[in-house]
Amino acid sequence: MEKVIDIKHLNKSFGNHEVLRDVNFSVAKGEVVSLIGSSGSGKSTLLRCINLLETPSGGEIIYKGENILDRNHDVRQYRTHLGMVFQNFNLFNNHNVLKNCVVGQQKVLKRSKAEAEENALKYLEIVGMDKYINAKPSQLSGGQKQRVAIARALSMSPDVMLFDEPTSALDPEMVGEVLKVMRMLADEGNTMLIVTHEMEFAKEVSDRIVFMDKGVIVEEGPPSQVLVNPQHDRTKEFLKRTLKQ
Amino acid sequence: MSLESILSILQDNWPSYLRGAYITLLIAIFSTIIGALIGLFIGVMHTIPLRKKSFKSVVLKIINIILSVYVEVFRGTPMIVQAMVVFYGIAAYGYVMDTFIAGVLVVSLNTGAYMAEYVRGGIVSIEKGQYEAAEAIGMNHFQTMIHVILPQVIRNILPATGNQLIMNIKDSAVLSVISVTELYFSASSVAGATFKFAEPYLIACIMYLIMTFAASQLLRFLEKKLDGPSDYNFQTGKEVA
Ligand SMILES: Nc1ncnc2c1ncn2[C@@H]1O[C@H](COP(=O)(O)OP(=O)(O)OP(=O)(O)O)[C@@H](O)[C@H]1O
Ligand SMILES: [Mg+2]
Numbered sequence: 001m002e003k004v005i006d007i008k009h010l011n012k013s014f015g016n017h018e019v020l021r022d023v024n025f026s027v028a029k030g031e032v033v034s035l036i037g038s039s040g041s042g043k044s045t046l047l048r049c050i051n052l053l054e055t056p057s058g059g060e061i062i063y064k065g066e067n068i069l070d071r072n073h074d075v076r077q078y079r080t081h082l083g084m085v086f087q088n089f090n091l092f093n094n095h096n097v098l099k100n101c102v103v104g105q106q107k108v109l110k111r112s113k114a115e116a117e118e119n120a121l122k123y124l125e126i127v128g129m130d131k132y133i134n135a136k137p138s139q140l141s142g143g144q145k146q147r148v149a150i151a152r153a154l155s156m157s158p159d160v161m162l163f164d165e166p167t168s169a170l171d172p173e174m175v176g177e178v179l180k181v182m183r184m185l186a187d188e189g190n191t192m193l194i195v196t197h198e199m200e201f202a203k204e205v206s207d208r209i210v211f212m213d214k215g216v217i218v219e220e221g222p223p224s225q226v227l228v229n230p231q232h233d234r235t236k237e238f239l240k241r242t243l244k245q
Numbered sequence: 246m247s248l249e250s251i252l253s254i255l256q257d258n259w260p261s262y263l264r265g266a267y268i269t270l271l272i273a274i275f276s277t278i279i280g281a282l283i284g285l286f287i288g289v290m291h292t293i294p295l296r297k298k299s300f301k302s303v304v305l306k307i308i309n310i311i312l313s314v315y316v317e318v319f320r321g322t323p324m325i326v327q328a329m330v331v332f333y334g335i336a337a338y339g340y341v342m343d344t345f346i347a348g349v350l351v352v353s354l355n356t357g358a359y360m361a362e363y364v365r366g367g368i369v370s371i372e373k374g375q376y377e378a379a380e381a382i383g384m385n386h387f388q389t390m391i392h393v394i395l396p397q398v399i400r401n402i403l404p405a406t407g408n409q410l411i412m413n414i415k416d417s418a419v420l421s422v423i424s425v426t427e428l429y430f431s432a433s434s435v436a437g438a439t440f441k442f443a444e445p446y447l448i449a450c451i452m453y454l455i456m457t458f459a460a461s462q463l464l465r466f467l468e469k470k471l472d473g474p475s476d477y478n479f480q481t482g483k484e485v486a
Contacts (some may be wrong), residue, residue, distance in 0.1 A: 090374035
């Protein structure tokens with residue numbers, strides 16, 4: 001299958017603290033991959049390295065056959081192909097819901113206002129936020145903000161969606177509405193890389209589960225294997241700990 | 246001092262007072278706007294992320310040091326002294342500036358030095374997440390500033406700008422030392438011509454108060470206007486596109 005992103009020997013250190021060590025993995029087109037692991041294992045760092053919010057210390061990130069870590073690669077162009085959804089939504093507070101989904105399309109992708117708005121509305125409808133186009137982020141609940149953030153990322157027509165614990169900052173009653181949207185996106189064949197602590201959800205939607213511990217990938221495979229019948233002690237221990245909670 | 250003597254002074258001198266008040270307002274408004282722009286510029290320069298050891302970063306660092314010196318000098322000295330130094334300093338090189346221009350220059354530079362700090366504070370107070378979100382959709386630093394950060398910073402520094410406008414209305418009085426014909430200058434001229442002191446300055450006092458009060462009301466109105474309605478109305482997609 002065609003690989004959208006292929007990561008080879010990725011390393012990342014903060015000072016002399018090695019957070020990622022020789023990480024190798026890839027995401028294929030249409031695949032839904034969930035990244036799990038205990039707190040501090042480097043999941044967010046890996047995701048942030050993929051869209052270069054953090055600069056990797058070494059290794060390669062291959063996108064469309066090119067190593068984007070090459071010095072002369074256009075980073076901003078590359079970033080537009082990745083849709084990032086943050087734990088804390090990070091909506092633009094000065095813009096209303098519609099403008100949040102439009103500004104990037106207009107200023108970065110140079111789409112016309114009409115085209116950008118039409119596109120934004122399409123995705124706002126998908127996430128069920130099309131009635132709120134005039135609202136400012138401060139007027140929305142956490143779940144609503146996150147759905148707008150998802151629409152904003154989708155509006156850029158990315159090849160992959162990256163989610164960093166999209167429901168962790170939400171009150172429990174709002175987790176469902178966001179997961180529902182994500183489930184729908186997964187069903188529609190979007191390529192998704194999801195960092196999550198929602199094991200039940202990961203099991204349902206993922207084609208593949210990647211378990212990380214202390215900066216290395218310990219085990220990966222289909223949910224039926226990694227979550228139900230893990231091979232490694234560290235995976236077993238992690239699952240025992242999380243399921244107990 | 247009686248009401249009659251005040252009224253008689255006003256009757257004889259109101260055009261001079263009005264002209265003075267007009268100049269005061271003009272200086273205060275121009276200087277506040279120019280000063281805010283200077284402050285925005287410095288605030289942005291101070292927060293450009295530096296990539297280590299590039300030529301650009303060295304140039305930027307030098308510019309920022311110069312800007313910091315400017316801020317310290319203008320915040321650390323009285324405006325009345327700055328006015329003398331700027332006006333007579335430039336005059337010493339054989340160029341006599343228009344006093345109005347010199348006045349606007351001094352008050353602007355003074356305002357800019359104060360606003361720079363507010364802007365810098367305003368920029369760093371915006372959560373890192375919004376920068377990252379902008380970066381993640383492919384915006385460059387400049388686009389992020391223009392479309393995401395500065396609109397919020399400008400809203401946040403509006404109260405400080407309003408204060409600065411009020412200060413400038415009052416403090417431009419010191420420009421009379423370089424003979425700018427603002428309101429205080431008018432009052433002293435009237436005092437000199439009538440040999441009365443309490444009345445001419447009391448009149449000026451009231452006029453200053455009216456101007457500062459009007460300015461603060463106007464700014465409050467502007468703030469409300471910028472914040473928009475406190476609730477949103479539902480709208481269906483079709484009405485927008
Ligand atoms: N900017 C940074 N500077 C220094 N250390 C960092 C930085 N960001 C992350 N780290 C460290 O890297 C390690 C991995 O962090 P990371 O956020 O990737 O973990 P995580 O798996 O996402 O954890 P969580 O489940 O709590 O979100 C941690 O030890 C963290 O302290
Ligand atoms: Mg994390």
